[in-house]
Amino acid sequence: MLSEVENFDNNNSDVMSPEDKKKYLSELLADRESQRLADIAVRNEKRDKERASHESQDLFAAAFSSEYEKLTYELAQIENATFSPGVELEPLQTELQNIAIRIETLQKNLNESTNFLPVRSIGSYKSQITSLQISVTALRDALQPKKKFAFKLKRKPIQSTSASASPLQKQTQSQPAASEMLIKPLFECIKNQNIELQGEKVDGQDVILQNIVDSQVRILGCPATLHLLNVENSKVLIGPCSSSVFLEQCSNSTIVLACQQLRCHTSKNCYLFVHITSRGIIEDSTGLKIGPYSLSYPKLDDHFKAANLPRERNNWQKIDDFNWLSKTEKSPNYSYIPENEMQSFLLG
Incomplete structure (x- = not known):
């Protein structure tokens, strides 16, 4: 000028x-x-x-x-x-x-x-x-x-x-072999165990884990979808899922997960450390404490890329409660984890 x-x-x-x-x-x-x-x-x-x-x-x-x-x-x-x-x-x-x-x-x-x-x-x-x-x-x-x-x-x-697929499918399909199940692999009845799943067992698979009691489970890979059914007093650490994670009847447990969409049904008193790229949805659940994803392990970045989940986008605070219709007040069925209760999960 x-x-x-x-x-x-x-x-x-x-x-x-x-x-x-x-x-x-x-x-x-x-x-x-x-x-x-x-x-x-x-x-x-x-x-x-x-x-x-x-x-x-x-x-x-x-x-x-x-x-x-x-x-x-x-x-x-x-x-x-x-x-x-x-x-x-x-x-x-x-x-x-x-x-x-x-x-x-x-x-x-x-x-x-x-x-x-x-x-x-x-x-x-x-x-x-x-x-x-x-x-x-x-x-x-x-x-x-x-x-x-x-x-x-x-x-x-x-x-x-x-x-x-719904958990009801698994309860009624008693005839086919495991290789013919709609969702595989299926791990169930895990009690007082410390297990780790990775590689071909989970990568790109639709995975069900059910009846987990007093156990620690690590899923170090990138499943397509993951269903957790009947989890009690346990810790479940999950790598990035390319689609959805479904929680059903989980109680008194710590669950760490990354996915595109989270659906949580009939669960109570759980700590959820999550990475969600869309929104989280809860229903018929109470006492949930929600915080940002805090799992770390050597191949985590590679798994995020394989799952097509952007690391920079985490909507962990965007939660919809289908049992709470008010648009002006937050649902009492969940809360955000206070800073003094935050945890980090580091795996070698």
């Missing part, structure tokens, strides 16, 4: 009148101020768009994960009924068709949201939708008359996907 004024003085001091000179300088200053305000407006607009994009991503992730879990659970219920003696197939076929329509809606919502979703998230969502579609196709075949015998053929396609 000063250089422009100096050049103007040197070149026009003998040409322009004082009034014209004053007018010219005023216009120059006004132009500069207009440009400055325009630059500020552009920066503010960019910042607002980025903020809106992040908020939209959070809302989509919460809605998608909620519907995905409901669909997975309902598919598991249909599967359980399919192999029950004397079951009528027509009502199940109607229910399955309704689920197929909801999956199409889920796909449509994803297609309409690709403009603000990260590429890696779009790939993950597409994979989950594909797993649901495969499950519908397999169940539709199984529900055809005289085809109930095709038990193994039904399960093999589903086994290759990352679709999570």
Whole structure:
């Protein structure tokens, strides 16, 4: 600005009148101020768009994960009924068709949201939708008359996907071998033990751990999804999960986990140290204390990358309680861990 004024003085001091000179300088200053305000407006607009994009991503992730879990659970219920003696197939076929329509809606919502979703998230969502579609196709075949015998053929396609399943599936599938389970591997009845799971046992797998009592469990890898069922007086340390973690009937335990979506049901009096990239959801739970993820081990960074979880984004304070409807007051069913109760979990 000063250089422009100096050049103007040197070149026009003998040409322009004082009034014209004053007018010219005023216009120059006004132009500069207009440009400055325009630059500020552009920066503010960019910042607002980025903020809106992040908020939209959070809302989509919460809605998608909620519907995905409901669909997975309902598919598991249909599967359980399919192999029950004397079951009528027509009502199940109607229910399955309704689920197929909801999956199409889920796909449509994803297609309409690709403009603000990260590429890696779009790939993950597409994979989950594909797993649901495969499950519908397999169940539709199984529900055809005289085809109930095709038990193994039904399960093999589903086994290759990352679709999570309800614990009810595990309780009713007594016939198939472990390699034919919808979710594998399945570790259960762990009491007074100190165990560690890693490598091919967990990487990319849908993992269930259930009936864990007075034990310490370390999962040092990156599962696709993880279900913890009936955990009591135990410590469970979990590496990054690429999709969801489901907690069911956990009590008086410390659980350290990283995932895209957390769902916690019918649990009480637990410390949860979490890394969540969307939102955490609790239901029928009380006495939960929640803090930021604090697990560290040599391959943790590699596992975060493999799970496509951004380290810099942790929404551990964004918790929705489905039993608490107030939008102005925080739910009394959970609290944030005070600084004097924070813990770090360092593994060699």
